[in-house]
Amino acid sequence: MAASLLVLGRAAPVVETAPSRTSLQRRGGTHRRWGTTIGRFYWREKPLWAQSSEAATGYIRPEPVIRDVLSFRYKPHMYDDLLPLTTPENLLGNLKPVDETKLRLNHPDVPDDYVFFLSRIGAGMIGQGQYSLYTGLAEPSFIYGDLPPQLVGVLLFGDDFQGFNAGFRTDTWEVVEVDPLDRSVHVVATSFAAFIRDTIDNLL
Numbered sequence: 001m002a003a004s005l006l007v008l009g010r011a012a013p014v015v016e017t018a019p020s021r022t023s024l025q026r027r028g029g030t031h032r033r034w035g036t037t038i039g040r041f042y043w044r045e046k047p048l049w050a051q052s053s054e055a056a057t058g059y060i061r062p063e064p065v066i067r068d069v070l071s072f073r074y075k076p077h078m079y080d081d082l083l084p085l086t087t088p089e090n091l092l093g094n095l096k097p098v099d100e101t102k103l104r105l106n107h108p109d110v111p112d113d114y115v116f117f118l119s120r121i122g123a124g125m126i127g128q129g130q131y132s133l134y135t136g137l138a139e140p141s142f143i144y145g146d147l148p149p150q151l152v153g154v155l156l157f158g159d160d161f162q163g164f165n166a167g168f169r170t171d172t173w174e175v176v177e178v179d180p181l182d183r184s185v186h187v188v189a190t191s192f193a194a195f196i197r198d199t200i201d202n203l204l
Helices: 021-027 048-057 080-086 100-105 112-120 140-144 192-203
Strands: 124-126 131-138 154-159 165-169 174-178 185-189
Touching: 100 112, 112 192, 124 192, 131 140, 131 165, 131 192, 140 154, 140 165, 154 174, 165 185, 174 192, 185 192
Parallel strands: none
Antiparallel strands: 124 131, 131 154, 154 165, 165 174, 174 185
């Protein structure tokens, strides 16, 4: 049903929340961001392993998510490093940009990093059916047919084609994942930018 929607300055470190154990197991390993595991500090400098990987593959890995420490606002061009991946033969080649006004229409307080990604990079299928980003936020009842209490206040933005849906908890705008077995909700990232970059890194 989800498919029918087509539906990171070193002034201070940024800390992200560790993903759930099931999420790590399902994705097959440790989430990496420039040599650090989620839950530790993210620094701007690339470690030697990232530089070596770039030299070997020719692909320049994305810069970490940079947050303005004073204003905590994201920048409209924060995803420009991902633009080379949007050509038809690459991982993000199936994504189509979504109008920013449409994204904010029903949810004006939706996080900027989410809006900037969908409006500049796009929504749709990532890779060969490896992840789906909807063209907007979806009510859980649209996906599941009902609204269990634990999903009240959650809006979904994508799924992995294996039953795991991801979305926002709208009181904090943290990113959560919904387990398809019991529909339990787990916080997997404090921002959409961290979540989507980890997802892309794991698919490269």
